[in-house]
Amino acid sequence: MLMMPVLDLQFGERIVTLMAALVLVLQIAMVAQRWIVIHIRIFAAQSFFLAMIAATIAWYNHAPHIYIAAGLTLVVKVILVPILFERLVKKMEIQEEIEPIVNGPLSILIAGGLTLVGYVVAESFYRPDEAGLGHNALAVAISLFLIGFFTMINRRKALTQVLALLSLENGLFLAAISLTYGMPLIVELGVFFDVLVAAMVLGILVYRIRESFASMDVSRLRRLRG
Amino acid sequence: MLLLALLLIPAATAVASYFARRRTAMEAVNLAGFGAVFVAALALGARVLAEGTVSLWNGFFYADALSALVILLTTSVALVCSTYSIGYLRDDQQSGALGEDASGREQMSQLRMYYTLTPLFVFSMLFMAVANNLGVMWAAMEATTLASVFLVTFYGKVNSLEAAWKYAIIGGVGLSMALFGTLVAYYAGHSLSGSEALSGLNWSVLAQHAAQLDKTSMRLAFVLILMGYGTKAGLAPMHTWKPDAYSQAPVPTAALLSSAMLNCALYGLIRFYILTSRCLGAEFPSHLLLLFGLLSMGVSVPFVLVQTHYRRLLAYHTIDHAGIMTTALGLGGALGSLGLMLHMTFHTIAKSLLFLCAGNVYQHFRTNQFADIKGGVMRVMPLTGVVFLMAMLAIIGMPPFSLFQSEFLILRAAFDGGHLLTGVLFVLFGTGVFAGALLHVGGMILGPRGDAPAVARRPWRDGSLLALATALVVIGFWVPGPLLELIRGAARVVSGQ
Numbered sequence: 227m228l229m230m231p232v233l234d235l236q237f238g239e240r241i242v243t244l245m246a247a248l249v250l251v252l253q254i255a256m257v258a259q260r261w262i263v264i265h266i267r268i269f270a271a272q273s274f275f276l277a278m279i280a281a282t283i284a285w286y287n288h289a290p291h292i293y294i295a296a297g298l299t300l301v302v303k304v305i306l307v308p309i310l311f312e313r314l315v316k317k318m319e320i321q322e323e324i325e326p327i328v329n330g331p332l333s334i335l336i337a338g339g340l341t342l343v344g345y346v347v348a349e350s351f352y353r354p355d356e357a358g359l360g361h362n363a364l365a366v367a368i369s370l371f372l373i374g375f376f377t378m379i380n381r382r383k384a385l386t387q388v389l390a391l392l393s394l395e396n397g398l399f400l401a402a403i404s405l406t407y408g409m410p411l412i413v414e415l416g417v418f419f420d421v422l423v424a425a426m427v428l429g430i431l432v433y434r435i436r437e438s439f440a441s442m443d444v445s446r447l448r449r450l451r452g
Numbered sequence: 453m454l455l456l457a458l459l460l461i462p463a464a465t466a467v468a469s470y471f472a473r474r475r476t477a478m479e480a481v482n483l484a485g486f487g488a489v490f491v492a493a494l495a496l497g498a499r500v501l502a503e504g505t506v507s508l509w510n511g512f513f514y515a516d517a518l519s520a521l522v523i524l525l526t527t528s529v530a531l532v533c534s535t536y537s538i539g540y541l542r543d544d545q546q547s548g549a550l551g552e553d554a555s556g557r558e559q560m561s562q563l564r565m566y567y568t569l570t571p572l573f574v575f576s577m578l579f580m581a582v583a584n585n586l587g588v589m590w591a592a593m594e595a596t597t598l599a600s601v602f603l604v605t606f607y608g609k610v611n612s613l614e615a616a617w618k619y620a621i622i623g624g625v626g627l628s629m630a631l632f633g634t635l636v637a638y639y640a641g642h643s644l645s646g647s648e649a650l651s652g653l654n655w656s657v658l659a660q661h662a663a664q665l666d667k668t669s670m671r672l673a674f675v676l677i678l679m680g681y682g683t684k685a686g687l688a689p690m691h692t693w694k695p696d697a698y699s700q701a702p703v704p705t706a707a708l709l710s711s712a713m714l715n716c717a718l719y720g721l722i723r724f725y726i727l728t729s730r731c732l733g734a735e736f737p738s739h740l741l742l743l744f745g746l747l748s749m750g751v752s753v754p755f756v757l758v759q760t761h762y763r764r765l766l767a768y769h770t771i772d773h774a775g776i777m778t779t780a781l782g783l784g785g786a787l788g789s790l791g792l793m794l795h796m797t798f799h800t801i802a803k804s805l806l807f808l809c810a811g812n813v814y815q816h817f818r819t820n821q822f823a824d825i826k827g828g829v830m831r832v833m834p835l836t837g838v839v840f841l842m843a844m845l846a847i848i849g850m851p852p853f854s855l856f857q858s859e860f861l862i863l864r865a866a867f868d869g870g871h872l873l874t875g876v877l878f879v880l881f882g883t884g885v886f887a888g889a890l891l892h893v894g895g896m897i898l899g900p901r902g903d904a905p906a907v908a909r910r911p912w913r914d915g916s917l918l919a920l921a922t923a924l925v926v927i928g929f930w931v932p933g934p935l936l937e938l939i940r941g942a943a944r945v946v947s948g949q
Contacts, residue, residue, distance in 0.1 A: 413587025420594040447614040
């Protein structure tokens with residue numbers, strides 16, 4: 227009895243939906259989060275569930291190349307990038323809280339609204355004749371993308387903007403595996419390489435901004451105009 | 453092999469520069485590398501003219517006339533800039549602009565960074581132009597940003613950090629939209645290509661089956677791509693990073709950003725335009741392109757008129773020209789496409805020349821403000837003054853210079869195609885930019901001599917200036933046959949005829 231459900235497509239669909247929901251919840255938690263270290267850990271947890279979704283879809287569709295994407299997510303986004311950023315936070319000795327422009331409860335409401343938009347947009351891609359996993363996941367993916375945008379606008383701290391950009395990229399990854407079961411492997415590799423390098427480049431930039439401005443508040447970057 | 457050489461040479465140049473010990477060695481390596489890659493680009497142009505398309509590794513790399521033209525333009529600018537930067541960086545080192553330190557170690561590491569990242573930057577641009585797979589093309593485009601971020605922060609000043617931050621973040625958001633667009637395009641073709649997943653994102657495959665692509669998805673894909681690659685091209689309203697990055701980066705880097713990288717971003721847009729217009733008809737993409745193109749032209753006018761900083765003036769000029777080229781793409785057809793390709797060629801020469809002139813002026817006067825120079829550039833530094841004025845006249849579309857021809861062609865495409873409003877706005881915005889640019893730059897170059905010191909000899913910088921200026925003048929009267937053939941070929945790729 228315990229072994230049976232593992233082969234059942236509907237059961238797989240449920241697992242994917244459940245984990246996609248968790249990913250979405252974590253994204254919304256990020257919107258309201260005030261402490262930067264916790265923000266980084268939420269990002270790591272979100273990426274972990276993303277990797278699990280990828281692995282589940284790979285298992286049910288017998289698509290081995292998605293396992294590679296899942297493994298890369300695990301290595302790059304769950305381990306390397308969070309370690310890199312936590313070190314950065316330690317090195318910069320950041321204690322201050324993240325101050326969003328729109329306050330916590332309101333930003334959660336906005337995130338909820340954006341999720342609704344995500345579901346509406348995903349409807350247009352739904353094809354009932356095409357059996358497959360992860361159509362809920364697409365709605366979540368688009369929501370992640372939109373909420374990521376909102377978080378970028380809503381944050382003043384350089385590092386949180388970078389995290390928002392990365393969570394936005396998580397949305398893209400989810401969209402890729404739920405729409406087309408991943409991109410061709412070579413593209414996947416290129417994207418992961420870019421994400422890793424971007425995280426490093428932006429990390430260095432954040433560090434240097436912090437040194438020069440004695441703050442990572444990007445709203446102070448206002449010298450260049452016109 | 454040729455395509456591979458185009459990528460391997462700049463990559464090897466970067467590695468060699470990184471391990472070079474002396475400044476002269478880095479300079480020599482860069483010069484030799486960019487010289488070699490320019491020769492390879494010429495060879496590629498010749499082969500494309502002879503054979504139509506060149507591909508390698510089962511179509512992983514692919515080049516037609518459009519890619520060959522973009523590659524040729526990129527490598528020629530890169531070669532001129534690498535010559536120029538020898539003189540430019542030596543001057544910076546002597547005048548202490550790189551920061552003072554007794555041992556010179558910090559200066560060396562700064563120079564090493566410049567001479568390593570520039571070939572990498574060129575490498576990623578060339579990679580973008582030869583990649584057939586749209587996803588790989590995206591990854592290369594993202595790599596251009598990553599390679600150039602630390603070129604923008606080269607001087608390590610507070611302002612350059614701000615500029616680099618804007619550049620990286622706005623570019624990153626834009627490119628994430630482009631990745632989404634690429635993904636949706638893959639989805640649009642996924643159902644038809646089925647199992648051949650590896651070539652499912654290859655442009656040449658998608659272009660063949662463009663009519664069968666899913667129409668709703670392609671519509672969404674094009675919008676996302678336009679926003680994404682449009683951000684990299686600096687179309688309004690995603691243009692805000694441009695004046696900052698161009699004015700803070702070292703001048704040779706700014707020249708590369710404003711000509712070669714602009715071409716690459718437009719190249720990505722053009723590839724998707726071809727797919728979309730074959731799938732949905734030209735009307736849908738053309739309306740969007742005209743909207744963004746005209747908006748960019750319009751937005752740049754007030755900023756050009758009130759500008760006090762000459763490198764920012766040039767940046768707004770580039771936004772204007774990105775708008776012109778996008779408008780030309782939107783007009784489409786044989787005439788619009790030819791106008792676009794000619795304009796891309798002419799703009800590349802004129803704009804990089806302008807930046808190099810601005811670099812000469814900056815290094816002599818050490819100020820970016822028109823007000824502090826108070827005229828007289830022509831008398832202090834005659835060569836730079838004459839060339840600067842000439843390039844400025846060229847870029848605002850004065851006859852007999854070449855950009856007059858391409859802009860006239862685009863205008864004709866507008867009126868022939870019945871886009872009356874587009875044509876009128878095109879002329880209107882063009883006039884605004886014309887007036888603003890002439891006013892400012894004319895005032896800076898002409899007029900009585902101020903109290904600036906006399907200019908020293910600067911063979912590297914003036915040599916590269918002269919080379920580009922000669923190209924600009926000659927091409928106004930006579931475009932070499934093979935180049936014209938390549939431009940026509942590229943225009944045929946765009947218009948699909």
